[in-house]
Amino acid sequence: MDFMKPETVLDLDNIRQALQRMEDSIIFNFIERSQFYTCPSVYKADVFPIPNFKGSFLDWLLSQHEAIQSQVRRYEAPDEYPFFPDALLPTFLPKINYPPILASYANDININNTIKKIYIETIVPGVSIGDADQMVNLGSTAMTDIDALQSLSRRIHFGMFVAEAKFRSERERFTKLIRENDVKGIEDAITNKVVEDKILLRLLEKGKAYGVDPTLKFTQHIEGKVKPEVIVNIYRDYVIPLTKKVEVDYLLRRLDVEDP
């Protein structure tokens, strides 16, 4: 997939391949997070006296990372959406002139606050080794959170490419549904149960394979580092539904603009 070539980005097979590839990053990020305890102090506001900052340790560290990464143009890329848009800084590197692929309002569709809330409240307790604070690992824990959150955010906001591709391939059907503001109809139109089931099955297998040391796999039964069922449930209950929410939010505004 090449963001300089819009036709490659709006090809549904390419998009699904990219989503499949992202599964690996997301699973490995969960496995990295699973070495640590839940560490509630990372997520509670104002536990530590952070200079000039009100909020949680994670929010501080993530916003600092985003500020630096914005300077190397991370958020100019059409598939990256920041958690702290107000923290971004201008870049000193030359501007990249990406051809327009998504509608001009794409940057306004940002559900990272929802992703972060679900991550902290549900995903962290699901993948952590146990429920406790671990003051020596605050930094390491929050660093794995940043990787996990960024990979989830990228995957979920990729829904906009899916939506644009589907809109263009069934323009009449979507135009009617959008005109009628038929959210349920749009949801049905973007849903492909066969693809979803395939993803969930593949995640179960990947979870089993990636979570264990391959040299031990054949000699004894080893518990995975993150239970494969936990990964499947996270995708079934949150990752896929949130991707669909992004698709619907994007499509609902699609008739307000010309083709990008």
Ligand SMILES: O=C(O)C(=O)C[C@]1(C(=O)O)C=C[C@@H](O)C=C1
């Ligand atoms: O591949 C698609 O068609 C998508 O819309 C993406 C996705 C997903 O999140 O993976 C979401 C909805 C579909 O039901 C199937 C899969």
